[in-house]
Amino acid sequence: MKGFDAIVFDPPRAGAEAQAAEIARSGVARAVAVSCNPQTFVRDAKILVNAGFSLDRVTPIDQFLWSAHVELVGVFSR
Numbered sequence: 195m196k197g198f199d200a201i202v203f204d205p206p207r208a209g210a211e212a213q214a215a216e217i218a219r220s221g222v223a224r225a226v227a228v229s230c231n232p233q234t235f236v237r238d239a240k241i242l243v244n245a246g247f248s249l250d251r252v253t254p255i256d257q258f259l260w261s262a263h264v265e266l267v268g269v270f271s272r
Contacts, residue, residue, distance in 0.1 A: 200224040209234025211241065218245030225270045235266050247272045 195201065201222050203210050207230055217225050218241050225242060229235035239249055247270040255265040 195220040195222050198222055200226065202226045202228070204228035205234070207231045207234065210238050214238040214241040218242055218247070223272055227268045227270065229266045229268070230263060232264070232266060235268065239268060239270070242270050
């Protein structure tokens, strides 16, 4: 990930545990996570926060009005 200032990742419902670990080990200063599963978002966010990222904001998006699903967009920086 050398040469990148930011990373955006949007995994499936299973989350991005391995990808979050790679981002955590990288020198990237900003990461944006999009998630359709709040549980895996929390798991992946912990990986980033434990590596020195701050969770600057989380925005819930009710993209599917007639369902219980919600998307989350989290912005991390270090």
